[in-house]
Amino acid sequence: MIKDVVFSFYDQGEAVFYVNDEIGFCYNYDRWMPGRVNSKNGYTLSSSGLSESQYNNVKKLMYYGVPNDQTGLFEEVLGVSYDSVKGSFENGDAALNVVSSLLYRFVTDGAHEPSEIKGIDGYVFTEAKVAAYRNALLNAIQNDTAERGNVSFNADEDIVFTLQDDGTYMSNEVTVTASDDADHTLKLTTEGITVNGSDEFTTGTKICFVSDSEPTEIKFTTEDVALSFYVTDSKHQNVLTSSTTTVEHTLTVKEKEEEEINNEIPISKKDATTKEELSRAFLVLYDEDGDVVESWTSKKTPHIIKDLKDGFYTLEEITAPEGYDLAEDIEFEVVDGKVAESVIMYDAPLKEEIASASEISIRKTDITNGKELPGAKLKITNEDGKEVESWTSTEKPHVISVCSRTKMP
Numbered sequence: 001m002i003k004d005v006v007f008s009f010y011d012q013g014e015a016v017f018y019v020n021d022e023i024g025f026c027y028n029y030d031r032w033m034p035g036r037v038n039s040k041n042g043y044t045l046s047s048s049g050l051s052e053s054q055y056n057n058v059k060k061l062m063y064y065g066v067p068n069d070q071t072g073l074f075e076e077v078l079g080v081s082y083d084s085v086k087g088s089f090e091n092g093d094a095a096l097n098v099v100s101s102l103l104y105r106f107v108t109d110g111a112h113e114p115s116e117i118k119g120i121d122g123y124v125f126t127e128a129k130v131a132a133y134r135n136a137l138l139n140a141i142q143n144d145t146a147e148r149g150n151v152s153f154n155a156d157e158d159i160v161f162t163l164q165d166d167g168t169y170m171s172n173e174v175t176v177t178a179s180d181d182a183d184h185t186l187k188l189t190t191e192g193i194t195v196n197g198s199d200e201f202t203t204g205t206k207i208c209f210v211s212d213s214e215p216t217e218i219k220f221t222t223e224d225v226a227l228s229f230y231v232t233d234s235k236h237q238n239v240l241t242s243s244t245t246t247v248e249h250t251l252t253v254k255e256k257e258e259e260e261i262n263n264e265i266p267i268s269k270k271d272a273t274t275k276e277e278l279s280r281a282f283l284v285l286y287d288e289d290g291d292v293v294e295s296w297t298s299k300k301t302p303h304i305i306k307d308l309k310d311g312f313y314t315l316e317e318i319t320a321p322e323g324y325d326l327a328e329d330i331e332f333e334v335v336d337g338k339v340a341e342s343v344i345m346y347d348a349p350l351k352e353e354i355a356s357a358s359e360i361s362i363r364k365t366d367i368t369n370g371k372e373l374p375g376a377k378l379k380i381t382n383e384d385g386k387e388v389e390s391w392t393s394t395e396k397p398h399v400i401s402v403c404s405r406t407k408m409p
Helices: 051-063 073-078 092-108 127-142
Strands: 015-021 020-027 040-042 153-155 162-163 169-171 174-178 183-187 198-203 218-230 241-253 266-272 283-288 291-297 303-304 311-321 330-334 341-347 356-361 377-381 387-392 398-402
Touching: 051 092, 051 127, 051 218, 051 241, 073 127, 092 127, 092 153, 127 398, 153 241, 198 218, 266 283, 291 303, 311 341
Parallel strands: 266 341
Antiparallel strands: 015 020, 020 241, 040 218, 153 174, 162 169, 183 198, 183 218, 218 241, 266 303, 283 291, 283 311, 311 330, 356 398, 377 387
């Protein structure tokens, strides 16, 4: 594979050049410039031939320095973006030469950093600005404790989407951060998801995602540094190439939990004649599966039921207040946590005269669910204490006959 020499830089040597459309930096100060390079390899600690600290410094240099310029340090120092000026210099690119000279510095622990930087043009690359760029790179690298490469992204809290009135879904406000603590511009790739109407957003800022449909994940891409290593031979310099590659990342969306209903539905037990609230009625509320939702004894104010899910319910009176007939069961439906009409069960007062040979049903029930309790031994005694009737409860009410009563005076 022949290197494509496009332009050369300092010391009239080819220390920086293009290799297969990637910027290549010569790596070994004490060898000849290569005329050819072999197959490309990954740049790892073992292949670098460096100590771990040297290797990490080189990776940071390629992260902060041009051509990648991941944090915009070039524009911060020189006042223009690197993309707007790269490749436009007749005498070479002084910024690339700064990176090349610092590469020699790091692989030799400072022993062989070139003293002269070629490409000073008196315009963009003034001597003062080039010196400032070199110092800014050194400061950024020395103050950076993060491990460069393999950057990951996370939101500061679970991402949950909520359906909006216009039919779209909006997430809660989150901040997406990068593991390298730098600011990154991320490009959304999940169809239908935007941030403020754009498919791009920046890490470190509060944002809300908006989606056309309810998503399960958010995919986006970022441009990461891609380093490759071309090994030559013992007489010629190896070559480190630096470029960017598009990497896809994913943020997981948390499934929205069922919202707390927290509705309140009053249930009244009233006198059918006076329409006043009745106390001492024992009532049971069942859901549509026949399971007991709640049971209570009525008071002089309506009973409040909270957090009823949507569905059909049945209200049953187990015991009526003294002097009142049992009411028929009533049914009602809860929709969106509400009922269409007030839930009121009316009890009619007993008639003052009871027909002869009236029948009375006696039930033995579970106080928690109102269901019949079989197996209980029961008996009725008169006012003299003599037993009138005894029986063992079953799953049906026990019916007895009573003597007639005269009209109350």
